[in-house]
Amino acid sequence: MHFYVDENATLYPPINYTYSDLTIEPNPVVVGKTVTVTVNVTNLGGKGNWKGETVYLDVNGTEVKARRTLKLENNENTTATFRLTKKELGDVPAIINISIGGLNGTLVLQEKTSAATPTSGAGTGTTGGATGGKQKVPGFTAVPAIAAFTFVLVYQYRSRKRRERN
Numbered sequence: 001m002h003f004y005v006d007e008n009a010t011l012y013p014p015i016n017y018t019y020s021d022l023t024i025e026p027n028p029v030v031v032g033k034t035v036t037v038t039v040n041v042t043n044l045g046g047k048g049n050w051k052g053e054t055v056y057l058d059v060n061g062t063e064v065k066a067r068r069t070l071k072l073e074n075n076e077n078t079t080a081t082f083r084l085t086k087k088e089l090g091d092v093p094a095i096i097n098i099s100i101g102g103l104n105g106t107l108v109l110q111e112k113t114s115a116a117t118p119t120s121g122a123g124t125g126t127t128g129g130a131t132g133g134k135q136k137v138p139g140f141t142a143v144p145a146i147a148a149f150t151f152v153l154v155y156q157y158r159s160r161k162r163r164e165r166n
Contacts, residue, residue, distance in 0.1 A: 015053055015072070016045030019101030028108035031091055035107060037082040039100045043072035055080045058099045064088045 021040045029035055041055060052071040056063050066082040080100070089096060089109060096107040 014045055015043050017053060017055075017070075017072070017101065018042050018044055019055075019103050022098075022100060022103040022105045024098060024105045024107050027106075028110050030112050031089075031093060031109050032086050032112070035084045035089065037066075037084060037098060037100070037105075039080050039103060040077060041070060041072065041080050041101070042077035043074060046074055055100060057082050057084075058097075059084070059088055060097050061099075 019039050019041055021038075023038045025036050025038075026033070027035070037057060039055070052069040055068045055070060057066040058064070064084070066084065066088065068080045068082070070078060070080065072078060082100075084098075089107070092109070093111045094109045096109060098105045098107055
């Protein structure tokens with residue numbers, strides 16, 4: 001009679017961690033500021049590994065040194081919190097993909113703005129910034145767009161009048 005013993009076997013069913021509610025705050029954020037990433041983790045399986053299971057955070061597809069080891073009983077849940085700094089996020093404006101346990105989120109790193117630079121404008125297609133102000137989005141603003149549209153209409157009208165005279 002022969003017996004086989006698996007070294008990795010446990011007396012309990014394996015854990016089954018599920019992840020939900022990935023949040024990234026603040027978002028967008030100014031380059032150099034700290035960002036807090038949270039995710040809810042629930043063990044839907046058994047007791048599993050008594051040493052705990054590690055939750056990994058990836059930035060742009062690369063695992064960063066931000067990780068948390070959790071020991072959750074069956075049906076227990078908790079929130080894993082990560083703080084990301086300039087070291088993990090970089091020091092240039094970018095759009096960064098953050099993922100934990102199959103959940104994905106996007107972080108927008110923005111340039112630092114000087115105090116003398118206006119941060120709002122009427123009809124400029126703006127979005128809220130980390131400080132609650134509005135920041136310009138590159139491209140046409142309302143006034144030049146209306147002026148260009150008016151110019152085209154006037155040009156077409158005059159061209160039509162010239163053709164009618166001839």
